[in-house]
Amino acid sequence: MSKCSEDPGVITPVIDPSRCDGKAECVDVCPYDVFDLGILPPEQRTGLGFMTKVKGTLNGWKQGLVVHGDQCRACGLCVVACPEKAIRLSKY
Numbered sequence: 001m002s003k004c005s006e007d008p009g010v011i012t013p014v015i016d017p018s019r020c021d022g023k024a025e026c027v028d029v030c031p032y033d034v035f036d037l038g039i040l041p042p043e044q045r046t047g048l049g050f051m052t053k054v055k056g057t058l059n060g061w062k063q064g065l066v067v068h069g070d071q072c073r074a075c076g077l078c079v080v081a082c083p084e085k086a087i088r089l090s091k092y
């Protein structure tokens with residue numbers, strides 16, 4: 001059972017696209033369906049480093065996406081579960 005304690009709409013996860021490999025651990029672990037696995041939108045690819053763009057091109061830009069950030073309860077399960085350490089929590 002999770003130890004989620006914050007009200008929704010206060011904290012949201014932020015995914016670092018240069019680290020995310022789309023393994024979907026966050027999708028599996030979040031009790032509130034905050035994440036989905038999808039394709040990083042083109043407008044979110046600007047400003048990324050060369051190696052990130054190479055990786056994205058090779059894997060079709062498959063990434064974890066924050067689709068319901070307003071439902072986050074700040075339990076931290078996704079931060080711990082992510083094998084790439086790609087997730088941090090931030091103010092919503």
Ligand code: SF4
Pocket residue numbers: 004013029030031032033034071072073074075076077078079089
């Ligand atoms: S901290 Fe992560 S696992 Fe917990 S509710 Fe928020 S998005 Fe879901």
